[in-house]
């Protein structure tokens with residue numbers, strides 16, 4: 030890829046000189062007028078865009094060598110007193126392209142150096158070569174700085190942010206792209222606050238991602254798209270909540286922050302493949318147009334499809350072109366034209382594309398998908414199979430791995446987060462989906478071993494303790510089989526239902542009856558634990574009738590000792606005595622008759638709670 034553009038600090042100083050003098054310094058003592066604080070270093074790479082534009086005869090255009098001088102006159106963006114009193118420029122051998130923010134609430138001094146791309150660009154003029162220039166600048170200055178801010182035009186900022194997110198491998202520091210809708214030189218503008226907050230975040234938080242900050246929100250760079258030309262809120266991240274919100278406080282959504290799971294050295298991959306493109310299908314798109322688009326040298330295409338990834342499946346001509354392209358090893362990635370949501374294979378029209386060799390792109394933005402294609406296809410050492418596999422994977426948090434379902438925070442769950450890290454996922458919604466997938470198995474295991482603390486922990490995470498495993502069994506089923514009164518009590522008090530039926534039709538109560546855990550049956554009978562006493566009694570009646578049917582006198586005696594009235598009706602209106610008579614179980618009938626009215630009254634009044642029979 031050809032190189033375009035050069036970078037220089039502030040447009041006036043030599044790059045090498047600025048870099049040699051950028052060692053971070055510890056907290057400083059100062060004279061009277063200003064407070065010190067730990068100094069951190071941020072590099073600002075000014076690539077152009079509205080933020081630094083001035084009116085020219087042809088309209089707004091970027092103005093070179095002006096930004097640092099202008100910012101130096103804005104007190105919230107430069108603390109002149111601190112610079113003087115601490116002899117900042119002599120001490121660090123800095124030029125006037127370096128400025129210092131007033132002390133932050135977190136007691137930090139953010140010293141930032143501005144470098145400019147030459148020429149400065151309207152981002153509509155940016156090319157992948159410019160992404161390469163920015164990436165190389167980041168690499169050259171990586172060690173000397175704590176964080177990075179890239180000033181960029183909004184028009185293609187989502188493309189650059191996406192591209193840099195892939196190009197920056199093993200990133201361990203914060204990189205933030207920002208810009209503005211109104212030039213920073215105008216009286217009322219969004220540039221000052223966008224720059225200020227970007228500096229504060231880049232200087233004070235390690236968010237090892239390529240981010241985009243705009244109008245109070247920090248987004249993951251490869252999740253955004255420009256949605257508004259008139260509002261200050263120019264960007265949207267439809268499928269991922271912001272990484273941070275800058276309201277009264279700057280709140281980082283740490284659960285969502287992507288972490289690269291590696292200790293490898295930071296490096297940039299600048300060999301982006303330019304033979305990639307975006308093809309948006311529309312009703313009536315001609316085969317000739319598709320055919321022409323897919324011809325050599327095209328190597329990778331983002332196919333923007335309808336809804337959840339659908340293309341017409343009544344167009345064999347079109348599908349044939351796509352199939353022929355994938356057979357020629359052109360990689361085609363399916364992304365939706367919708368702003369929000371994901372490609373899924375619910376419709377036959379989507380499945381058809383899969384059959385033609387098109388790779389589902391989940392909920393990636395077209396910008397991210399294009400950048401990912403360009404990045405992966407720029408790695409000649411990879412086989413086609415490896416490239417296709419990587420396209421389906423989550424490399425930088427650019428796509429959602431598991432279906433989204435929302436509830437509570439998981440920030441304290443080391444276990445779930447450990448799994449999430451292993452699976453390369455990080456956002457709250459994905460974590461919650463994992464929690465929901467694991468809760469049934471974990472809760473059932475805890476119920477089996479009687480681990481009350483584990484159940485409590487799962488519930489604190491927001492796990493649903495009534496959730497069923499693959500057999501439809503709930504933790505209450507398991508605890509009822511185990512006869513663990515403490516666990517059953519906890520589950521019932523947590524809202525677990527005694528009515529849940531497993532795949533064999535058994536409820537927890539039936540399990541307790543089957544294993545003759547009278548303590549649990551007694552608990553279920555007590556007021557407040559179960560909303561339908563009638564159902565329980567009918568279940569008991571049924572269980573008693575079954576015992577009578579089988580001739581199980583011991584079983585009936587146990588119920589009797591547990592204080593249960595054996596003269597109960599089953600669901601079909603029979604009583605144990607009637608069943609015994611009908612079935613000719615004379616011993617059982619005799620036993621039941623032998624229980625005097627007195628005995629029955631006595632036993633039901635006593636409400637004995639027996640321990641397990643074995």
Ligand code: ASP
Pocket residue numbers: 077078079080150151152153181182183184185208209210
């Ligand atoms: N055309 C400008 C650019 O992308 C728009 C902006 O910066 O907001 O550079």
